[in-house]
Amino acid sequence: MRFFVPTNIYIENDCVKNHADLLCAIGQRALIITGHNSAAANGSLNDVTNTLIAGDIPYLIFSEVEENPSTDTVEKATQIAQKFNADFIIGIGGGSAIDAAKAVALLLVNPDINADEIHNAPNHPRNHAPVVAVPTTCGTGSEVTPVSIITNHKINLKKSIPHVIFPELALVDGKYLASAKKQLIVNTAVDALAHMVESILNVKSNLLNRMCPEYGLKLWGEIKYALLLDCDNGDKNGAAPNATPIDAILYEKLMLTSTIAGMSIAQTSTAVPHGMSYDLTLHAGIPHGPAVGYFLAAYVEVCAKFVPQDVEKILSLLGLKNAEEFREMLCKLIGTCTVTREMRNQFAAAMKENHSKLDLVPGKITPEDIDYIYKKSLVVE
Structure with a gap:
C-alpha cells in the first residue's frame, strides 16, 4: 500500500x-x-x-x-x-x-x-x-x-x-466561493463527487487511500441538501425540509471536500466516468462537472456487479438508499444531456479502446457494459 x-x-x-x-x-x-x-x-x-x-x-x-x-x-x-x-x-x-x-x-x-x-x-x-x-x-x-x-x-x-x-x-x-454562481458550485461539487466515487470503485483502491474518499463522501452527503435547494435543474423537493442555503460555513466544507477528493484521485487516478466525459466536453461543449456526472450513476450500477459492498458503502456515506436515488439526485443537480445517436455511438466506440481507464474498473467490464452506461446516461435526440 x-x-x-x-x-x-x-x-x-x-x-x-x-x-x-x-x-x-x-x-x-x-x-x-x-x-x-x-x-x-x-x-x-x-x-x-x-x-x-x-x-x-x-x-x-x-x-x-x-x-x-x-x-x-x-x-x-x-x-x-x-x-x-x-x-x-x-x-x-x-x-x-x-x-x-x-x-x-x-x-x-x-x-x-x-x-x-x-x-x-x-x-x-x-x-x-x-x-x-x-x-x-x-x-x-x-x-x-x-x-x-x-x-x-x-x-x-x-x-x-x-x-x-x-x-x-x-x-x-x-x-x-462567495461570488460564484450557484450552478458553478453545483457543477464543480459534482466533479468532486465523481473523484471520490471513482477512487473507491478502482483497482488501485486500498486501505490507506480509501480514508480520503470515505471521509469526503460523508462531507458531501452533508452538503447535498444545500446543493439541491432551489437548484436550477430541480426544485425544493430535492432538499431536506430544513435545508439551509450555501453560506460561509458551507463554503469551507465544500473546499475541504474538494481538496480531499483531489487527494483521493492523486492515489488512484480517475476512472471510466472521467474518460467518458472528455468527448462530451470537447465535442458537445458540456462543462466538465456535468459531463462527468452524467455517467456516474450508470457506472455505479455496473460496478455493483463486481464490488457490491463498495457501492453500498458509497451510497450509505452519501445518505442515499439505492442507486436510483443517486441517479435522481444527480438529475436534479445537473439535468440531462442530449446528443445525436451518431455522437453517442462514436463516443462509445472510442471508450472501448481507452484501456487506461477501463483497466481501472474493479471487475471485467465488457463492451456491453460500456454501451449500457452510454445508453443509460445520454438522451438521444
Missing part, C-alpha cells in the same frame, strides 16, 4: 495572508496564471498580488486561460514567463487555471518540449518550475494532484499530459 501527497496544504480563512512567508519563499519572480475575470471578482487575485508586493516579489499576470485550457494558451503563457524570467508559477482559479499553470511550469524549464507535443510520453522524468495553487472552485482538486488536463484543438484531443506535476504549495480558502 502507498499514499503520497507531497504538496504543502493549508485550508483556512485568509489562507494566502496567513502563509505569505511560505508563498514568497517559493521563488523570486512569479507569473500568475488565471482566467479572465473570476479571480479579480472573488478577491483571490488581490490577496496574492498584495502578498507578493509586500514580499517584494516581482510578478506578471496572465489572465487568458479559457475553460479546458489549450496548448495554444499554454504556449503563449510560457513565452511570457520566459521573457519575464519567472522562476515560479501561481495558478489562481479552478482546474483550468491550475492545470495550465502546471503545464507552463513544465515548459518553462524544458524548452525542448513544444506545447503541441506536451501529451507525448516523456523519455525520462522532467523537472518543472515550482507551482503554487490557489483554488477558487470546489471541484477539481488540482491543487493536490499531479495531473494537468490540456486540450489540443489541432488534433481534437483532451487528455492529461504524462508528466507528474504536484504543486509545491496549496492555499485553500472557502471565502473565494
Whole structure:
C-alpha cells in the first residue's frame, strides 16, 4: 500500500495572508496564471498580488486561460514567463487555471518540449518550475494532484499530459466561493463527487487511500441538501425540509471536500466516468462537472456487479438508499444531456479502446457494459 501527497496544504480563512512567508519563499519572480475575470471578482487575485508586493516579489499576470485550457494558451503563457524570467508559477482559479499553470511550469524549464507535443510520453522524468495553487472552485482538486488536463484543438484531443506535476504549495480558502454562481458550485461539487466515487470503485483502491474518499463522501452527503435547494435543474423537493442555503460555513466544507477528493484521485487516478466525459466536453461543449456526472450513476450500477459492498458503502456515506436515488439526485443537480445517436455511438466506440481507464474498473467490464452506461446516461435526440 502507498499514499503520497507531497504538496504543502493549508485550508483556512485568509489562507494566502496567513502563509505569505511560505508563498514568497517559493521563488523570486512569479507569473500568475488565471482566467479572465473570476479571480479579480472573488478577491483571490488581490490577496496574492498584495502578498507578493509586500514580499517584494516581482510578478506578471496572465489572465487568458479559457475553460479546458489549450496548448495554444499554454504556449503563449510560457513565452511570457520566459521573457519575464519567472522562476515560479501561481495558478489562481479552478482546474483550468491550475492545470495550465502546471503545464507552463513544465515548459518553462524544458524548452525542448513544444506545447503541441506536451501529451507525448516523456523519455525520462522532467523537472518543472515550482507551482503554487490557489483554488477558487470546489471541484477539481488540482491543487493536490499531479495531473494537468490540456486540450489540443489541432488534433481534437483532451487528455492529461504524462508528466507528474504536484504543486509545491496549496492555499485553500472557502471565502473565494462567495461570488460564484450557484450552478458553478453545483457543477464543480459534482466533479468532486465523481473523484471520490471513482477512487473507491478502482483497482488501485486500498486501505490507506480509501480514508480520503470515505471521509469526503460523508462531507458531501452533508452538503447535498444545500446543493439541491432551489437548484436550477430541480426544485425544493430535492432538499431536506430544513435545508439551509450555501453560506460561509458551507463554503469551507465544500473546499475541504474538494481538496480531499483531489487527494483521493492523486492515489488512484480517475476512472471510466472521467474518460467518458472528455468527448462530451470537447465535442458537445458540456462543462466538465456535468459531463462527468452524467455517467456516474450508470457506472455505479455496473460496478455493483463486481464490488457490491463498495457501492453500498458509497451510497450509505452519501445518505442515499439505492442507486436510483443517486441517479435522481444527480438529475436534479445537473439535468440531462442530449446528443445525436451518431455522437453517442462514436463516443462509445472510442471508450472501448481507452484501456487506461477501463483497466481501472474493479471487475471485467465488457463492451456491453460500456454501451449500457452510454445508453443509460445520454438522451438521444
